[in-house]
Amino acid sequence: MKNTIRPAAVISVFTPRSALRTPHSDMKIGILTISDRASQGIYEDKSGPAIVACLQEMLSCEWAPVVRVIPDEQPLIETNLKELCDTEGCCLVVTTGGTGPAKRDVTPEATEAVCEKMMPGFGELMRAVSLKIVPTAILSRQTAGIRGKSLIINLPGKPSAIRDCLTAVMPAVPYCVDLIEGPYLTTHEAVVKAFRPKQ
Ligand SMILES: Nc1ncnc2c1ncn2[C@@H]1O[C@H](COP(=O)(O)OP(=O)(O)OP(=O)(O)O)[C@@H](O)[C@H]1O
Numbered sequence: 001m002k003n004t005i006r007p008a009a010v011i012s013v014f015t016p017r018s019a020l021r022t023p024h025s026d027m028k029i030g031i032l033t034i035s036d037r038a039s040q041g042i043y044e045d046k047s048g049p050a051i052v053a054c055l056q057e058m059l060s061c062e063w064a065p066v067v068r069v070i071p072d073e074q075p076l077i078e079t080n081l082k083e084l085c086d087t088e089g090c091c092l093v094v095t096t097g098g099t100g101p102a103k104r105d106v107t108p109e110a111t112e113a114v115c116e117k118m119m120p121g122f123g124e125l126m127r128a129v130s131l132k133i134v135p136t137a138i139l140s141r142q143t144a145g146i147r148g149k150s151l152i153i154n155l156p157g158k159p160s161a162i163r164d165c166l167t168a169v170m171p172a173v174p175y176c177v178d179l180i181e182g183p184y185l186t187t188h189e190a191v192v193k194a195f196r197p198k199q
């Protein structure tokens, strides 16, 4: 836990909004693995744990993962996204799997159905970065969007894609969460430096 509460005496009219926020020891992040085979136990889910491990390395604030593994069923994906955002109050929900062209890949459709606003830049950046690593990155329709005070980000299913994609987008995630009035996310700067243009 690296956040500190600033004493009221040092708060001036010039204090950035971020400094006025209290630490969120109850900050939750949803991690939703969407895979028919992982959900049936045919193979072990490696991508959900890879997201947890990446976020542990990247975030310096205290947070708790809310982890779920479900099959590629659009109504089920939508229900889980809604629960993670609205009931669990996750400020960030990271999904993995179901972003490709196959018939049962419906994660972007489910994401779009539950979001009020889409954030296409996330998918564009993750594909651009991934294309330098693997030519089939073009096959991922991964996207991101806003539901209430939650940011939802899709990642591909491959465990190796997790770090590639999260490393690319994480610098912009804390400021995006600020803008949707979520908690103040902080990062380990040696791993990933959060960019807040209005500091
Ligand atoms: N959650 C996961 N954990 C471990 N390996 C995974 C996971 N998701 C995908 N993979 C690996 O990546 C390969 C290609 O992923 P694919 O796009 O088929 O995933 P998927 O559509 O989520 O799988 P499924 O057919 O189980 O729904 C899989 O064959 C598997 O080896």
Ligand SMILES: Nc1nc2c(c(=O)[nH]1)N[C@H]1C(S)=C(S)[C@@H](COP(=O)(O)O)O[C@H]1N2
Pocket (backbone or CB within 6 Å): 096, 097, 098, 099, 100, 101, 105, 130, 133, 134, 136, 137, 138, 139, 140, 141, 155, 156, 157, 158, 160, 161, 162, 164, 165
């Ligand atoms: N960084 C990265 N992106 C990637 C991949 C990968 O291995 N690494 N795999 C691609 C492949 S092969 C597919 S089919 C799509 C969609 O994967 P999904 O259906 O498991 O989400 O993601 C693509 N994006």
